[in-house]
Amino acid sequence: MSNRTVTLIPGDGIGPEVAAATVKVIEATAVPIQWETYEAGTEVFNKYGTPVPNEVFQSIVRNRWAIKGPITTPIGAGYASVNVLMRKTLNLYANVRPAKSSPGISTPFKNVDIVVVRENSEDLYSGLEHVVVPGVVESLKIITETASLRIARYAFEFAQRHNRKKVTAVHKANIMKKSDGLFLECCQKVARDFPNFEYSEIIVDNACMQLVTKPHQFDVMVMPNLYGDILSDLCAGLVGGLGLAPSVNVGENVHLYEAVHGSAPDIAGRNLANPIALILSGAMMLVDMGEIEAADRIERAVLSVLERGETLTGDLGGKATTTELTDAIIHEMRVVA
Numbered sequence: 001m002s003n004r005t006v007t008l009i010p011g012d013g014i015g016p017e018v019a020a021a022t023v024k025v026i027e028a029t030a031v032p033i034q035w036e037t038y039e040a041g042t043e044v045f046n047k048y049g050t051p052v053p054n055e056v057f058q059s060i061v062r063n064r065w066a067i068k069g070p071i072t073t074p075i076g077a078g079y080a081s082v083n084v085l086m087r088k089t090l091n092l093y094a095n096v097r098p099a100k101s102s103p104g105i106s107t108p109f110k111n112v113d114i115v116v117v118r119e120n121s122e123d124l125y126s127g128l129e130h131v132v133v134p135g136v137v138e139s140l141k142i143i144t145e146t147a148s149l150r151i152a153r154y155a156f157e158f159a160q161r162h163n164r165k166k167v168t169a170v171h172k173a174n175i176m177k178k179s180d181g182l183f184l185e186c187c188q189k190v191a192r193d194f195p196n197f198e199y200s201e202i203i204v205d206n207a208c209m210q211l212v213t214k215p216h217q218f219d220v221m222v223m224p225n226l227y228g229d230i231l232s233d234l235c236a237g238l239v240g241g242l243g244l245a246p247s248v249n250v251g252e253n254v255h256l257y258e259a260v261h262g263s264a265p266d267i268a269g270r271n272l273a274n275p276i277a278l279i280l281s282g283a284m285m286l287v288d289m290g291e292i293e294a295a296d297r298i299e300r301a302v303l304s305v306l307e308r309g310e311t312l313t314g315d316l317g318g319k320a321t322t323t324e325l326t327d328a329i330i331h332e333m334r335v336v337a
């Protein structure tokens with residue numbers, strides 16, 4: 001086992017609570033990890049004039065592994081999204097969001113197992129907006145061949161690495177013929193290099209309808225940024241909600257793990273948040289570090305706690321606190337070890 005240093009950004013809202021839970025669970029695996037902890041977000045912005053000081057980026061680049069809690073983005077005004085800033089600055093071009101059913105969590109469909117691969121660097125998240133004339137605003141949707149080929153290739157290689165069977169490209173090229181048209185062309189081009197995979201295409205509105213009626217037809221789904229943001233929340237809802245949905249942002253040399261959910265200001269600071277999404281993101285990190293057995297112990301413990309159903313947080317219909325759910329997972333890890 002090699003010693004690793006991981007940059008930890010607890011974030012704000014429920015971030016510090018779910019980040020503390022994640023550290024506790026990862027430490028219970030005994031994988032030797034040192035944490036370099038940094039603040040980011042509103043308070044940091046008020047102090048330093050930037051929500052993410054340079055030293056945070058330097059730490060992530062140096063360590064190459066990072067776990068981040070959610071960070072609130074002011075609506076309509078204030079600084080741009082910290083998340084978008086980090087993804088752009090660190091060139092985190094792929095956002096991988098698995099959505100897998102858990103036994104014990106009652107949802108309309110059993111055995112859903114979908115991975116959304118979201119292009120993370122461009123599209124309508126480029127932050128290029130301006131007022132054309134008062135009352136008219138233009139927001140630019142940027143789609144490039146380079147980023148589209150890169151994300152399509154990432155999706156197929158991910159499918160290959162994880163023994164998946166099918167990749168579906170999601171688009172709206174019937175309306176945005178040039179931008180989504182280019183995205184689709186790139187997916188088709190890459191698909192030709194992976195003849196062993198089933199490849200399909202679906203228009204984004206139909207994808208939403210099909211996901212909530214016949215989700216089992218989907219395996220790996222690849223799409224531009226905005227559709228990925230929306231469809232991955234939808235997929236999280238299919239398997240029990242945001243409290244269970246992990247993710248990783250991938251760059252050339254950096255992995256930044258975070259939950260799909262936001263800072264949940266409505267329940268922040270009350271020990272009510274479900275920490276499982278960030279804990280499972282931590283397990284994804286352990287897999288990528290090659291610590292398969294440790295990751296497996298966490299995942300099995302989470303599944304047992306969910307299946308038992310005695311220690312669930314409010315979002316899952318229970319009454320347990322963040323601390324109680326975390327401790328139940330750690331207790332279960334010792335049992336399944």
Ligand code: NAI
Binds near residue numbers: 014264265272
């Ligand atoms: P949200 O995900 O924070 O909350 C949506 C709903 O889900 C709320 O009712 C919340 O209580 C619940 N929820 C979310 N996570 C939960 C958890 N772990 N346990 C139990 N319940 C949970 O989305 P919202 O309200 O749209 O965004 C709040 C803030 O978070 C915004 O400022 C937004 O910009 C930011 N955000 C940050 C993200 C990030 O840092 N990666 C991602 C998404 C949103």
